[in-house]
Every structure is written in structure tokens, then in C-alpha cells.
Amino acid sequence: MIQLPTVPSKPTAPRPLLRWAGSKRHLLEALMKAMPPEYNCYFEPFLGSGSLFFRLMPAVAVLNDLNRELINTYTVVRDQPEKINRIIAKWCPLGEDYYVIRALQPKKAAEAAARFIYLNRFCYNGVYRTNKRGEFNVPRGRQTGALLPPSSIVDFSSRLKNTSLTSTDFEQLLLTATKPGDFVYLDPPYPRARCSGEYGQLSMKDQDLPRLIAVMSELDKSGVQFLLSYPHDALPATLSRSYRISSLIATRQISKRRHTVLESMVSNF
Numbered sequence: 388m389i390q391l392p393t394v395p396s397k398p399t400a401p402r403p404l405l406r407w408a409g410s411k412r413h414l415l416e417a418l419m420k421a422m423p424p425e426y427n428c429y430f431e432p433f434l435g436s437g438s439l440f441f442r443l444m445p446a447v448a449v450l451n452d453l454n455r456e457l458i459n460t461y462t463v464v465r466d467q468p469e470k471i472n473r474i475i476a477k478w479c480p481l482g483e484d485y486y487v488i489r490a491l492q493p494k495k496a497a498e499a500a501a502r503f504i505y506l507n508r509f510c511y512n513g514v515y516r517t518n519k520r521g522e523f524n525v526p527r528g529r530q531t532g533a534l535l536p537p538s539s540i541v542d543f544s545s546r547l548k549n550t551s552l553t554s555t556d557f558e559q560l561l562l563t564a565t566k567p568g569d570f571v572y573l574d575p576p577y578p579r580a581r582c583s584g585e586y587g588q589l590s591m592k593d594q595d596l597p598r599l600i601a602v603m604s605e606l607d608k609s610g611v612q613f614l615l616s617y618p619h620d621a622l623p624a625t626l627s628r629s630y631r632i633s634s635l636i637a638t639r640q641i642s643k644r645r646h647t648v649l650e651s652m653v654s655n656f
Contacts, residue, residue, distance in 0.1 A: 426445075429447065433557065453556070466544075570613070603627075630655050
């Protein structure tokens with residue numbers, strides 16, 4: 388069993404490998420305090436930037452996302468960091484090549500991963516959005532900063548060594564792979580993002596929410612601990628009354644403005 392250390396007063400997580408709309412970096416302290424004291428394997432079916440995973444660094448983890456480009460990127464970072472660094476080194480480090488790189492359609496996994504990292508660093512607000520043809524169409528952002536240095540790619544490679552990376556439906560993953568004593572962190576796309584094509588055309592849809600609630604019920608019956616973070620006003624009314632719900636004010640960046648939202652954390656422990 389994994390025994391969590393005392394939560395430090397300041398974050399110790401590295402700067403994320405990826406910028407990601409809806410990232411939970413601003414909730415890390417609250418999420419850490421809401422974690423179970425011990426668990427076996429860590430599961431995160433809606434990975435995104437993986438802020439909580441990279442903060443926790445569990446000994447064993449299964450990381451999943453329906454976005455196959457995202458999972459390919461993490462997989463190549465884990466297995467071939469030097470190859471990614473060699474490819475990115477050929478491109479302008481401050482994003483001048485953005486639209487040229489965006490127009491590429493790489494066939495090899497390492498080239499696709501390098502392109503994903505480059506576009507993610509220099510796109511608008513870290514948004515991942517595709518059109519109906521599956522083409523990434525986010526414009527160049529401003530004040531994005533430079534690419535992470537090659538040493539950071541190598542560092543993230545070491546942090547991902549003991550992970551299994553998959554790209555499948557959350558229900559299939561959680562109902563077939565979890566065991567009693569495991570822990571699942573659920574961070575599904577927000578309602579607005581599900582409607583606007585963010586996270587890709589195959590992202591979670593409104594009709595998937597009832598499935599998620601049903602999966603949570605099955606996990607609870609199976610002795611699997613879970614923690615869900617979601618906007619309070621979008622929580623389904625069908626949530627079990629036996630779950631623990633706590634809320635806090637969170638700040639989110641929407642377009643060029645910052646908004647405060649009431650964020651809820653739902654757990655079965």
C-alpha cells in the first residue's frame with residue numbers, strides 16, 4: 388500500500404510538461420488534502436496535463452485519455468525523450484514556426500509527439516481543439532514563454548517510467564482494470580468544453596455523464612476509492628447521498644479573463 392507523505396506547505400510538482408485548459412494546478416493543495424491516506428494503484432482516466440499525478444508521483448499508475456495524440460506524446464516522452472529533443476531542436480525555440488508545424492501531418496510517433504509539445508507550448512491558452520476532420524486548429528497564442536529545455540523532457544521521462552499509458556473509454560478502463568484498494572482521480576471535461584470541441588471531437592459528451600455516475604457507483608461497491616473534481620453547479624442530481632462533497636472557490640482562465648467558480652470535490656471515503 389502507498390502511504391502518502393505529509394502535504395508540504397508549498398507545491399513541489401515540476402512545471403507541467405503541457406499547458407492544458409482546465410488544468411488542476413490551482414487546486415493541487417486542496418486535492419492533496421482530500422486524498423485517501425493509502426491506496427494501491429493510482430488511476431487517472433481523464434489525464435490532460437496530469438497535474439495531480441505529477442505532484443503525487445505514485446509508485447504504480449495507469450494514466451488514460453481518449454485523446455490519442457496526448458497519450459502518444461506521453462508515451463514517446465517516457466520511452467524516447469532524446470528523439471523528441473532532437474526533433475524539437477530543429478524548430479525555432481520561440482514559436483516562429485508555429486503555423487508551419489501546425490500544418491504538418493507526421494506519420495511517426497516521435498515526430499507527432501514533438502509537434503504536439505511544440506504546438507501546445509505556443510498555442511492560445513493551452514487549448515486543444517480540433518475540427519470535424521480531426522485537425523488541430525488553435526491559433527498562435529501570445530506571451531506563451533519558451534519551450535521547456537531538453538533536460539525537462541528527460542526529467543518527465545523518468546517520472547513516467549512506472550506508468551501504464553492507455554487511450555480508451557473511461558468505463559471500459561475502470562470496470563476492467565481497477566481492483567479493491569485502488570484509487571481513481573476523476574477530472575472529466577467541463578460542460579462548456581464538451582460543447583465547444585475542446586479536447587478533440589471524440590471527447591466526453593453530455594450523454595457520458597450518466598455513465599460516469601454509474602461507474603462511480605460500481606467502483607464504490609467494489610472497494611475502489613475515487614475523488615471527482617467538477618463545477619458545483621454542474622454536478623448531476625443523481626449522485627449518491629452517501630458520497631462526501633466539499634466545495635471551494637477556484638479561479639479559472641476563460642478567454643482573456645479570470646473567473647471564479649465554485650468547484651466541488653466528491654469522494655467515497
